[in-house]
Amino acid sequence: MHMADALVVPAVAATMYACSAAAGGYSVRRVRLENEPKKIPVMGVMGAFVFAAQMINFTIPGTGSSGHLCGGMLLSALLGPYAGFLTMIGVLLIQCLLFADGGLLALGCNIWNMAFYGCFIGALCIWKPMMKRGVSKGKIIGASILGCVITLQLGAFSVVLETWASDITELPIRTFIAAMQPIHLAIGLVEGLITAAVLCFVQEARPELLWGVAEEKKEGRFSFKHTLAVLGVLTVLIGGGLSLFASANPDGLEWSMEKVAGTAELEASGSVYEKAAGIQEATALLPDYGFKNSGSMAGTSFSGIVGALVVVFVCVGCCYLFKFFKKNRKHE
């Protein structure tokens, strides 16, 4: 996507130089404010790395062609937008001087088309918001592909606009756009995948190198404590809140008995039954899920909470018992 000098007129080149210089000046100020002397050598070496890595041909599966790394997105993900932008300018200047990749006059356009979109849009509008709540492989892949595709589309569109404004080609602007955008969509996808592969490797090997990533919490998203707290709240809500809407109609068993025997509660006679009923009534804290001698809504609700807690405690107790016996069996 490097533009040659022949593709722009001085007015367009000067305008783009001014835009790129403004972004460059702002970036210099931001990097100075960061006051990290270590960053300058890192920027230099990373610039050289991008240059070297762009020379490696990555085979695209299923095709006979190959792609290369997307420098702007990678540098932003490692150095941040400002340092990344300055590094990209250095890379573009050296590419232009040593390898005639883009011209001296068109350097302002190339900085805007490749470095500005890659670093500012890619880092601030795509990478940073996506990594705000922690990093994951999926997010890295998503951000890299989205970043490369969007920034390359913007860059390709800018190339069309700059060439069109320079009145260089007789090609109608619609045809030019139709020729440029789809090919850069494919390039963006491939470059995004390669960038994602490198950034995923960095995340595995040295996650601290990634920029704009929120620090990982020690506990996972669904930690044990977190899950217990959520379950506790849910228990209170369901037991206490939803039990208010519990049906007053008989349950399935009671309904069947009513149909068969004509009553839901069978009358049992005999001294044994009477004694058992007496014991139950004496020990029951909440007879029929309510306070003794209370039929109020608050009684129903409270009994729901307590019942739920009892169930939880019983379950937890059973689990511990199970664990205890399992441990003992292992030792044996």
Added chain:
Amino acid sequence: MSKINQAIYEIRSLDTLANENRWVNRLHPLVKLWVTILYIGITVSFPKYNLSGLLVMAVYPVILFVVGEISFKDSVRRLWLVLPLVCVVGIFNPLFDKDTVAYFGSLAVSGGVISMITLMLKGIFTVLAGYLLIASTTIEKICYALRLLHLPKLFVTQILLIYRYLSVLLAEANRMTQAYALRAPGQKGVHFKVWGSLAGQLLLRSMDRAEELYESMCLRGYQGEFYYGSRIKLRAADMGYLSAWTAAFLVLRFFPVIDVIGRIFVG
């Protein structure tokens, strides 16, 4: 020769050329930078149908190649890189712009053909001008000129660092890809399964190198400030070179020199 090897070779050959002791090399870097940018600016400013005016701009590269003893052969490769891109944009001009604008004898030439040739010539001249600058000026001297233009020190320093570490990391990338190619015979490029690990390893090594570089810079007294060597003085020869070319470019651009010369011969 592999792509990386080719790049290393090119950097070294340009470095050797720029370090030679020719009169062009001894000129002040700021003067050469200014003349190059002015030449490129004026060349691309010619209207798309002004082929005759543009042709005369060939004097700058021709004179510098001959008098500056710079080999034209080495610059041809750069032309091969740029010309296809320029051609792709210009090739459609004859299809869309069919109005006749000139006659060569009885042959009618359309505006599209003229604008296509103009575009290609602009591409050739501007690439040659860039090559003449880098073949006679080292990157260090170009950075010095950029500092004289008040570009921020931070920016110029990192350009120098990129250039310094470029050949080191290219050599490292070359070793890695060579080792990979030896283990994957007959395979073109790097397989997608190792995309991340191959470039990632190079990245981690580069980061470690940056760490070592920073520590060694600190040991030499680096505290966030860079100090440059001695000043390059502007001599009379530099001023003469600058004014001669500036005047020549302006005359060639704004006066119909080629018409005047043509009339002398044709009448």
